[in-house]
Amino acid sequence: MDFGVSDDLLGTFVPILVYWVYSGIYILMGSLDDYRLHSRKDEDEKNLVSKKTVIKGVILQQSVQAIVAIILFKVTGNDGDASTDNPSSMIVILRQFIIAMFVLDTWQYFMHRYMHHNKFLYRHIHSQHHRLIVPYAFGALYNHPIEGLLLDTIGGALSFLLSGMSPRTSIFFFSFATIKTVDDHCGLWIPGNLFHFFFKNNSAYHDIHHQLYGTKYNFSQPFFVVWDRVLGTYMPYSLEKRQSGGLEARPAKDCKEK
Numbered sequence: 001m002d003f004g005v006s007d008d009l010l011g012t013f014v015p016i017l018v019y020w021v022y023s024g025i026y027i028l029m030g031s032l033d034d035y036r037l038h039s040r041k042d043e044d045e046k047n048l049v050s051k052k053t054v055i056k057g058v059i060l061q062q063s064v065q066a067i068v069a070i071i072l073f074k075v076t077g078n079d080g081d082a083s084t085d086n087p088s089s090m091i092v093i094l095r096q097f098i099i100a101m102f103v104l105d106t107w108q109y110f111m112h113r114y115m116h117h118n119k120f121l122y123r124h125i126h127s128q129h130h131r132l133i134v135p136y137a138f139g140a141l142y143n144h145p146i147e148g149l150l151l152d153t154i155g156g157a158l159s160f161l162l163s164g165m166s167p168r169t170s171i172f173f174f175s176f177a178t179i180k181t182v183d184d185h186c187g188l189w190i191p192g193n194l195f196h197f198f199f200k201n202n203s204a205y206h207d208i209h210h211q212l213y214g215t216k217y218n219f220s221q222p223f224f225v226v227w228d229r230v231l232g233t234y235m236p237y238s239l240e241k242r243q244s245g246g247l248e249a250r251p252a253k254d255c256k257e258k
Helices: 007-029 041-045 052-075 087-117 119-124 126-131 145-163 169-182 194-199 203-210 228-230
Strands: 237-241 249-253
Touching: 007 052, 007 169, 052 145, 087 119, 087 126, 087 169, 087 228, 119 126, 126 145, 145 169, 169 203, 194 228, 203 237, 203 249
Parallel strands: none
Antiparallel strands: 237 249
């Protein structure tokens, strides 16, 4: 497989391109009111930050990620992965994906949870992400720059290094992780979405976390809900139709009363 561009550059910039293209698809779907988890009115009125500011914040975080990725690829000195052209290597790649998913989930769960429980970190850093009470697709990476570095950039670097994947494999892994993260923040519940079939961690699950009653629950991201279940921070929910149209993710009564 030869893209005509170095794997280092593709691994750096393809996930960024995927982020905006996939977000754009969900922007077009935003007019499908029957599948929205919040009304468009709530999206405009409840969020505490403008979309222009969100775009600037995301671009800043992606710029930092790109710089770190370029440095990381140069330091590791792996310029490619010809084994991806060999069908027998798919077992190795699958193993690397699973390891990377587990590492990323573990890092993000504990860092994310700590940022909620440490009052200083929440007030001055993580609360920026929670200005989006009604999440939407291109707001997935709207974070304080320090959080973007600690949670996403370092988490991604650890998953890359500990899984042993190459820059070429990372193109696919981080593009997949990007799509999953955007999907979790899209604010929509589209029928037939395969992410909802394979992952319990989805747009409704994460929407619960963005509401006031859910800020101490559902910390897991972006793939599985294992750590939430093991450590007692899992908040079950049900999807119900709103009278005004669309859907709403409502927590189980016993969790909401805690």
